[in-house]
Amino acid sequence: MIPQYPPGHDLLRGKVVVVTAAAGTGIGSAVAKRCLEEGAQVVISDWHERRLKEKAAELGDVHAIPCDVTREDQVQALVDGTVEHFGRLDVMVNNAGLGGTKSVLDMTDDEWSRVLDITLTGTFRCTRAALGQFVAQGGGGAIVNNASVVGWRAQAGQAHYAAAKAGVMALTRCSALDAAEHGVRINAVAPSLAMHPFLAKVTSDELLEDLTKKEAFGRAAEPWEVANVMVFLASDYAGYLTGEVVSVSSQHP
Numbered sequence: 001m002i003p004q005y006p007p008g009h010d011l012l013r014g015k016v017v018v019v020t021a022a023a024g025t026g027i028g029s030a031v032a033k034r035c036l037e038e039g040a041q042v043v044i045s046d047w048h049e050r051r052l053k054e055k056a057a058e059l060g061d062v063h064a065i066p067c068d069v070t071r072e073d074q075v076q077a078l079v080d081g082t083v084e085h086f087g088r089l090d091v092m093v094n095n096a097g098l099g100g101t102k103s104v105l106d107m108t109d110d111e112w113s114r115v116l117d118i119t120l121t122g123t124f125r126c127t128r129a130a131l132g133q134f135v136a137q138g139g140g141g142a143i144v145n146n147a148s149v150v151g152w153r154a155q156a157g158q159a160h161y162a163a164a165k166a167g168v169m170a171l172t173r174c175s176a177l178d179a180a181e182h183g184v185r186i187n188a189v190a191p192s193l194a195m196h197p198f199l200a201k202v203t204s205d206e207l208l209e210d211l212t213k214k215e216a217f218g219r220a221a222e223p224w225e226v227a228n229v230m231v232f233l234a235s236d237y238a239g240y241l242t243g244e245v246v247s248v249s250s251q252h253p
Helices: 027-037 049-059 072-086 109-136 159-180 197-202 205-213 223-234
Strands: 016-019 041-046 062-066 091-094 142-146 185-191 245-248
Touching: 016 027, 016 072, 027 041, 027 049, 027 091, 027 223, 041 049, 041 072, 049 062, 062 072, 072 109, 091 109, 091 223, 109 142, 109 159, 142 159, 142 223, 159 185, 159 245, 185 223, 223 245
Parallel strands: 016 041, 016 091, 041 062, 091 142, 142 185, 185 245
Antiparallel strands: none
16 A cells, blocks of 8 residues: 655755756656655756756756766766855755666676766765865755665675665765764665666566565555655754665665
């Protein structure tokens, strides 16, 4: 049974939020939508410019800035463009990531490096750029990273993705200590299976069934259910929470 979609409660009223990889059908776009519903001013970003424009039109009152998180100059331009448009930055949601299924026996250096560059190093680039802006504003702010339960558990064919997501968890914990003196909070979510059309397209029915059986509720999460937790971590309700990885799943260490 899927719970009823909850109304907004202005948890992010007055905050400027950037969401990376927000042009798809999954968690990124769900986070952008929930942030809007919670009263935020929202910047959506993605490397795919056509889909980004379409998502901006679908969501309505958002500002769209194209960004490839593997490019430091584009990441900085995302932050600078946000500040130019809205005057400040309050929350960075690092959602960009790349998966894939490949045995280590067959994985090339390029396949390994691309997943790590987008998923882990891209999160680092965005974290660094956001922190620089937060400090320039006088401190305060929040960063929410998208990790995964595969950062904790083993799954065949996922060595590159699992290593990247475990790295995101470690980056979250360590950067939170670096940022604390500036009043900045850094946390992450670790979803397991959040069902959306693209995931269904690239994942076998057998694997989806196996992953679903491992969940306590016997179903995949809806992207908005993960987004709700990310909104909480971005909000002042999580004002004393930093360096944490919250499992949006029954799977955790």
